[in-house]
Amino acid sequence: MREDRVFWTILSAIVILVLVAGAVVALRSNARPHQWQYRADESKPENVVYNAYVAALYDDVDRFLSYFATPPYGDQRPKIVHLHVEFTRTGELRIGTAVVEGETAYVPIYIVREHPEPLLGQRIHVEVRRIRLTRQNGQWRLTQELPGIYPEFEAIPIPVPPHPSAGNDNSTPQGGD
Amino acid sequence: MRNVQRVYIYVMAYASLIGVIAGLINLVQILLRHLFQFGFEVEDFALWAGVLVVTFPLHVGHAWWMARLVREEEERRAALRKLYTYAILTLGTILTASSLYQLLQTVLSPALGSKIDDLTVWELHLLEMVTVLLGGLLLLEYGIIIIRQDHDFGQEVGWAAIWRRLYIFLVGISGLYLSIRGAIGVLQMGYFALLPPVALPGLPTFLGPWWAVPLAKHLATLLTGLLLWRVGWFWEAQWSRASAPAAERESLLRQAYYYVGVALGLSVFLVALAYLFRQGLLWLFGSMRGPREEWWPSLSLALSALPVGLVVWLGYRGQILPEQHPPKEYPSLVERLYIYIASAVGLSVAWLGIVNIVRVLTRALLWETASYSLTTEWWHKPLATGIALSVVGLPTWFWHWRQAQQWIHLPHVGLRERTSLLRRVYLYGFALVAGLIVIVDLSRVAQQVWLWILGVESQKLWGEIVNASGPALTAFLIWVYHMQVIVTDARVQKQPDMLSEEDVEKLQAEKEKLLQRLKEIEDKLSAMQE
Numbered sequence: 001m002r003e004d005r006v007f008w009t010i011l012s013a014i015v016i017l018v019l020v021a022g023a024v025v026a027l028r029s030n031a032r033p034h035q036w037q038y039r040a041d042e043s044k045p046e047n048v049v050y051n052a053y054v055a056a057l058y059d060d061v062d063r064f065l066s067y068f069a070t071p072p073y074g075d076q077r078p079k080i081v082h083l084h085v086e087f088t089r090t091g092e093l094r095i096g097t098a099v100v101e102g103e104t105a106y107v108p109i110y111i112v113r114e115h116p117e118p119l120l121g122q123r124i125h126v127e128v129r130r131i132r133l134t135r136q137n138g139q140w141r142l143t144q145e146l147p148g149i150y151p152e153f154e155a156i157p158i159p160v161p162p163h164p165s166a167g168n169d170n171s172t173p174q175g176g177d
Numbered sequence: 178m179r180n181v182q183r184v185y186i187y188v189m190a191y192a193s194l195i196g197v198i199a200g201l202i203n204l205v206q207i208l209l210r211h212l213f214q215f216g217f218e219v220e221d222f223a224l225w226a227g228v229l230v231v232t233f234p235l236h237v238g239h240a241w242w243m244a245r246l247v248r249e250e251e252e253r254r255a256a257l258r259k260l261y262t263y264a265i266l267t268l269g270t271i272l273t274a275s276s277l278y279q280l281l282q283t284v285l286s287p288a289l290g291s292k293i294d295d296l297t298v299w300e301l302h303l304l305e306m307v308t309v310l311l312g313g314l315l316l317l318e319y320g321i322i323i324i325r326q327d328h329d330f331g332q333e334v335g336w337a338a339i340w341r342r343l344y345i346f347l348v349g350i351s352g353l354y355l356s357i358r359g360a361i362g363v364l365q366m367g368y369f370a371l372l373p374p375v376a377l378p379g380l381p382t383f384l385g386p387w388w389a390v391p392l393a394k395h396l397a398t399l400l401t402g403l404l405l406w407r408v409g410w411f412w413e414a415q416w417s418r419a420s421a422p423a424a425e426r427e428s429l430l431r432q433a434y435y436y437v438g439v440a441l442g443l444s445v446f447l448v449a450l451a452y453l454f455r456q457g458l459l460w461l462f463g464s465m466r467g468p469r470e471e472w473w474p475s476l477s478l479a480l481s482a483l484p485v486g487l488v489v490w491l492g493y494r495g496q497i498l499p500e501q502h503p504p505k506e507y508p509s510l511v512e513r514l515y516i517y518i519a520s521a522v523g524l525s526v527a528w529l530g531i532v533n534i535v536r537v538l539t540r541a542l543l544w545e546t547a548s549y550s551l552t553t554e555w556w557h558k559p560l561a562t563g564i565a566l567s568v569v570g571l572p573t574w575f576w577h578w579r580q581a582q583q584w585i586h587l588p589h590v591g592l593r594e595r596t597s598l599l600r601r602v603y604l605y606g607f608a609l610v611a612g613l614i615v616i617v618d619l620s621r622v623a624q625q626v627w628l629w630i631l632g633v634e635s636q637k638l639w640g641e642i643v644n645a646s647g648p649a650l651t652a653f654l655i656w657v658y659h660m661q662v663i664v665t666d667a668r669v670q671k672q673p674d675m676l677s678e679e680d681v682e683k684l685q686a687e688k689e690k691l692l693q694r695l696k697e698i699e700d701k702l703s704a705m706q707e
Binding site: 001004006007010011013014017018020021022024025092094110112113114116117123124125126 | 403
């Protein structure tokens with residue numbers, strides 16, 4: 001293979017591509033989750049949804065939960081300790097413009113998913129989810145969970161039963177008169 | 178005795194080598210996780226450190242044993258040694274290719290705009306892939322060192338040569354498949370750039386463009402595939418040269434490499450063509466409805482597969498054309514296998530298409546009698562599918578079957594082809610399947626006729642005839658054609674003046690012997706006269 005120019009050209013192209021792609025990743029600010037900015041204007045329902053995602057990205061549990069009208073994910077016992085935003089399960093997530101109906105607002109979320117076909121090519125699927133918000137004390141608050149966010153709950157310590165041999169001296173009567 | 182010893186040494190050396198590589202890769206990955214503050218897995222560390230401690234000295238010991246044995250010429254040329262070498266290269270290739278794919282995908286996805294879940298996890302994953310890549314490259318280098326030591330690359334004989342050819346064949350064909358897959362994917366993404374598969378409102382993207390991850394996957398597949406493909410193509414082309422040893426030039430695996438390439442390219446091209454033809458007909462019938470995301474992904478896939486399949490087909494066909502047997506010689510096994518398989522696939526596809534067309538026609542003719550509640554569009558899909566399959570299948574069958582029919586008319590070898598196992602399997606296979614379909618479908622019709630005669634269930638009569646007549650009629654025609662070919666073959670075999678190639682060879686040998694004897698007698702006579 002030493003004398004095969006085509007092979008070495010392909011290999012060189014791969015190495016150059018990896019280096020260039022690595023440099024692009026290092027330079028791209030939006031590749032890093034911590035570069036996300038909160039939107040200041042929370043009077044718009046879509047900005048509330050957006051900020052809830054940003055809070056989840058920062059793993060800011062308190063701020064994330066503050067965007068909900070009632071605590072999501074059950075009664076939060078055990079407590080949520082971390083938030084995971086699963087990008088790999090979603091191809092693209094777009095937050096649409098809200099439709100306000102009095103004290104209720106609906107924000108469409110477009111989730112684009114790509115499913116590889118078994119042999120060749122891929123299928124594209126778009127799921128539209130309408131997220132419901134309600135106005136609470138003049139502020140828009142979410143009334144349902146957001147897609148793509150997975151909470152990690154505090155581990156509940158499992159009570160360990162005492163070892164059978166632990167209390168033998170006191171509890172087991174010794175035989176013999 | 179020597180072979181038993183070899184089996185022991187090479188199996189032990191290979192098993193211990195796997196242990197060494199697995200131990201090294203896992204230990205480095207555990208240390209990397211520790212460096213990235215993901216904790217230190219004590220149990221895993223102990224496991225892989227234990228594996229490395231046991232397998233490393235074992236491998237060194239057996240490698241030393243091998244190095245002593247390899248001083249002998251016989252050992253260097255042993256088939257088991259080559260199996261060991263190419264098993265190392267195969268493992269190295271799998272590790273290198275899979276990690277290279279993962280590495281490319283991991284780097285390209287965020288470079289194209291997709292968001293990284295966790296930068297630390299991403300960096301760790303990247304380094305883990307680099308570790309596997311280095312492990313794979315280490316194995317490849319190890320295998321290449323053994324090949325260099327043996328000094329017989331390309332000159333092996335028997336099984337020793339087969340292991341090398343098999344490795345190159347597998348690398349080349351898997352590379353070709355990955356390249357086709359990747360190229361089609363990249364082209365499809367290009368079509369999506371021109372016309373997106375989904376009509377999304379122009380809103381800000383939250384997680385990055387949806388196409389970043391699939392495009393990265395396809396580019397990674399294409400580049401990894403091209404690298405593997407080139408290894409196969411380079412070596413097979415080296416042995417295509419006139420200066421190459423005849424054993425290499427004529428080897429079955431080398432021929433199979435090119436014919437598999439032709440078959441892959443042709444299949445991709447024809448499937449795409451059939452799909453485009455079907456969609457075109459549906460569009461003509463006015464049946465292309467529904468949202469864009471329902472039809473555009475499949476249509477763009479076919480539009481991408483068409484040029485890729487064509488390039489592969491023509492490229493590989495260009496390689497085999499100069500190497501095909503001269504017109505008057507008997508073709509190789511691989512060539513014959515290819516021709517019969519391609520004929521069988523072509524005929525099966527055309528058969529399926531014709532059944533669809535005949536079903537539509539019989540239903541159209543008999544629908545009033547059958548009293549079916551038919552909508553106006555009931556015939557669109559089966560007719561479009563039927564025509565598309567027939568248009569693609571019939572020329573494929575005709576083109577290849579004509580070649581097989583030409584062989585039976587070759588002087589001296591025609592009879593050999595008529596009696597060949599491949600031809601018989603093909604002919605009797607189709608005759609059997611067609612015959613069974615005729616039996617089943619005609620029995621269904623006969624059952625309904627009997628019920629009608631007996632005054633029971635007469636309503637189903639026309640329905641059964643409509644359903645069964647299409648397949649039965651097509652199968653009957655196919656059965657008749659193949660039976661006629663079988664009968665002709667049998668009749669020609671019985672003709673006394675027709676000699677098989679084997680008979681001709683025997684007679685030639687006998688003639689040579691007699692001429693030799695005659696020459697000896699003449700020499701003796703002339704010696705006596707002198």
